[in-house]
Amino acid sequence: MDSTVANTGTEGKIWDGGNKPLKASYGKMMMWFFIVSDALTFSGFLAAYGFSRFKFIKEWPIADEVFTHVPFLHGQELPMIYVAFMTFILIMSSVTMVLAVDAGHHMNKAKVTLYMFLTIIGGAIFVGSQAWEWATFIQGDYGAVQTNGGNILQFGEYVTENGKEKFKRISIDEFAVAEAGTRAQHERKNGLWFVNEESLPPYSVNEIYKGLAANDNILVRTQLLNEKGEKTVLTREESLNQIKDNGKLVVKGANLVVNEYGTSLFADFFFFITGFHGFHVFSGVVINIIIFFNVILGTYERRGSYEMVEKVGLYWHFVDLVWVFVFTFFYLV
């Protein structure tokens, strides 16, 4: 069956683009070539992530300790659960997309409409989840102290849970001793109108040090990994010295400059790669919406072919494909 979208009057001619090399239409083949080049872009990003990780192989943050939150289940540590949910949503929307393509082959307008709609919903849920994931990551949870050398020191204590000794993180809010006379943030309205200042950290290093000195149970954890692949916990004495000698800045949450979870490169790559992927999902949703309306208006019915659905389908599956890799290299490995 002829699935060419438009007739050009050159059918059957060898020259002038009348025949279809590789038995694929022009549009589909170009979509495949675009996908190859986009795949190379994403592998460039992921390979760069691998480069930085190999460079700091002994101190890279452990993903299971970073992404532990699930909406509505506040305060519980559930690594992987929410990302697994997001992955499933995206695979599911891939399935509805391929069902839409299949319905298109049967020229079934009602079914194409329904499945396109479900695909759009799935994409929207995914982008929303990613926004939530970002917000949680930026906000941070326990806080940490950054040293002069740019390393991160985190806090916690040893507790016994189910007969097993375990290092439990403690938030800086719980032990920092607030002091009077902290500096106010410089704003345009209360200082020089042409100078801006970044928002100040919640505490000063001195306040953290006082809180640490007052609580005997709290220990400092560095970002160095030991043989078991766990972060190194310092003794009480080392903890106090470390904060006193090297502590420079109190960090809560993450942005492109500082990162309470460890090496700041980790946050940079997280924002860059998941952001680039999220942008792909977003544009996919927009394109899907356009095609959805074309389906409703009967454009493809009149054209006699739903090949456009197939082409955006290819793009949509590619976005899913990339997520499978991002999921592995950011959250699993």
Add this chain to the structure above:
Amino acid sequence: MAHEHKLEIFRGLWKFKSNTQKIWGVLAFLTFVTAIEVVLGIYKPDALMSTWISPFEGGFFATIGNIILSPFVYMKPLNLIFIVLTLVKAYYITWDFMHMRDETKALRRMVVWTAVFLICYLIFILLQEGGYVYEVYFPENTDEALIKRDF
């Protein structure tokens, strides 16, 4: 053309009556693989957390052996399993959802071989280089270290 689908996966072990059925079958398989990944990721069995082979010592052939067997020598089995499962998922998404199975052999090779070759090359170069930079930054003899650490 594109309307005729090959309706079997796993080299004919699992056959389907219609394209729609095949889609649901592939979904079930992909969900199963993701579930395995999540369970392994949460429980992290101890047996999979340390490498099964330690690097060979001494001589040229030991180095060659280490390079050839590098996924087993330098990578935790758990991570190796994750990467293999990811490639399996990628295969079924491309072959069945993107209908690569139904395209001509030449188109398949144009897309897949090009991407796979370039990506392997890129990964090899960057990871090799990353490992080298690590050696320069954090050599075993700490006096030679090029960056200052505060612990």
